Amino acid sequence: MTENSSDVRILAIESSCDETAAAVVKNGREVLSNIIYSQIATHTMYGGVVPEIASRKHIEKIKQVVESALKEADMTLEQVDAVGVTYGPGLVGPLLIGVSAAKALAWAADKPLVGVNHIEGHVAANFIASPELEPPFVCLIVSGGHTHLVVVEDYGVFRILGRSRDDAAGEAFDKVARSVGLGYPGGPKIDAKAKEGNPDAIQFPQAKVRESAYDFSFSGLKSAVLNYQNHAKMTGEEINVADLVASFQKAVVDVLVEHTVAAAHEYGFRQVAMAGGVASNSALRNAMKTRCEREGIRLFYPPPVLCTDNAAMIGSAAYYEYIAGNRSGWDLNAVPGLKLGER
Numbered sequence: 001m002t003e004n005s006s007d008v009r010i011l012a013i014e015s016s017c018d019e020t021a022a023a024v025v026k027n028g029r030e031v032l033s034n035i036i037y038s039q040i041a042t043h044t045m046y047g048g049v050v051p052e053i054a055s056r057k058h059i060e061k062i063k064q065v066v067e068s069a070l071k072e073a074d075m076t077l078e079q080v081d082a083v084g085v086t087y088g089p090g091l092v093g094p095l096l097i098g099v100s101a102a103k104a105l106a107w108a109a110d111k112p113l114v115g116v117n118h119i120e121g122h123v124a125a126n127f128i129a130s131p132e133l134e135p136p137f138v139c140l141i142v143s144g145g146h147t148h149l150v151v152v153e154d155y156g157v158f159r160i161l162g163r164s165r166d167d168a169a170g171e172a173f174d175k176v177a178r179s180v181g182l183g184y185p186g187g188p189k190i191d192a193k194a195k196e197g198n199p200d201a202i203q204f205p206q207a208k209v210r211e212s213a214y215d216f217s218f219s220g221l222k223s224a225v226l227n228y229q230n231h232a233k234m235t236g237e238e239i240n241v242a243d244l245v246a247s248f249q250k251a252v253v254d255v256l257v258e259h260t261v262a263a264a265h266e267y268g269f270r271q272v273a274m275a276g277g278v279a280s281n282s283a284l285r286n287a288m289k290t291r292c293e294r295e296g297i298r299l300f301y302p303p304p305v306l307c308t309d310n311a312a313m314i315g316s317a318a319y320y321e322y323i324a325g326n327r328s329g330w331d332l333n334a335v336p337g338l339k340l341g342e343r
């Protein structure tokens with residue numbers, strides 16, 4: 001590893017939901033370590049994330065995860081240039097654990113503290129995966145908590161074109177998976193099960209909003225899936241779960257692809273990126289790839305481990321905040337409802 005005095009190495013912490021994560025990232029693009037302790041096994045027992053349990057697990061694991069991240073990067077705390085941390089959006093208890101830990105570490109080692117917006121972190125995962133990617137580009141952000149279609153005008157500068165009016169895309173996957181007994185988290189379970197099914201078996205309504213070109217709405221689709229199941233139950237018909245989830249997934253994917261490509265054309269961008277947990281969905285990746293290739297658009301998406309929650313993406317976003325001169329005070333607090341682009 002060649003060292004340069006202008007290199008910026010950031011220790012980043014992520015704890016907004018059910019992953020306790022720490023990473024060391026160099027110059028926003030190079031991952032020196034990326035440690036993720038997933039609490040999924042614990043929350044699976046309850047069918048979803050239990051905030052109090054998540055907080056407790058974060059407390060138990062955060063020190064160990066940070067130590068592992070430094071060790072794997074072969075660095076001491078004194079050698080990092082700054083400490084980055086997710087301060088919102090997310091669950092307040094879990095966020096507070098990460099923010100408190102980051103403050104303590106930054107204070108003790110006399111390092112600058114850089115608060116990061118979790119959604120902006122998801123977008124930044126693309127900068128790690130694709131070193132050649134620079135703004136501007138269109139980005140589809142699809143996670144468990146958020147669904148946004150944006151133009152990334154510059155690092156940390158976003159223009160929101162559309163968003164979900166109700167459930168987030170990942171939330172819809174999780175709810176539908178629960179309704180058919182596939183368990184939590186639903187996205188990966190549906191992704192796998194849908195491979196055995198026929199996506200054209202059932203015609204579900206698309207997740208569109210009639211009066212808006214770029215907004216999404218998943219609640220009508222979710223209700224249609226539930227109604228289909230209730231109807232089958234009443235009439236004694238057997239449901240083919242693989243066909244059902246494949247058809248649901250297609251209804252989601254079609255609208256995500258359609259809106260994203262339409263936005264790229266309307267605003268004249270030849271680069272499109274995807275971010276967030278749902279961006280690891282294989283049907284979405286395939287459909288977006290096929291469509292973008294056909295339309296001469298360059299598509300970027302991170303590997304699955306950087307799509308779902310991780311601290312490397314926070315380290316990348318923190319780097320761009322850091323070089324822009326943005327620092328957080330010791331009064332940095334968790335902001336559960338932090339909006340995209342808000343500082």
Ligand code: KG4
Nearest residue numbers: 143144145170187188191277278281308309
């Ligand atoms: O980005 P993320 O890890 O956390 C949030 O910030 O919300 O996203 C988690 C969401 C969950 O709803 C999960 O079901 C969904 O991403 N997800 C997927 C897949 N992998 C994760 N959805 C569809 N297909 C997948 N392969």
Ligand code: ZN
Nearest residue numbers: 122143308309
């Ligand atoms: Zn996330």
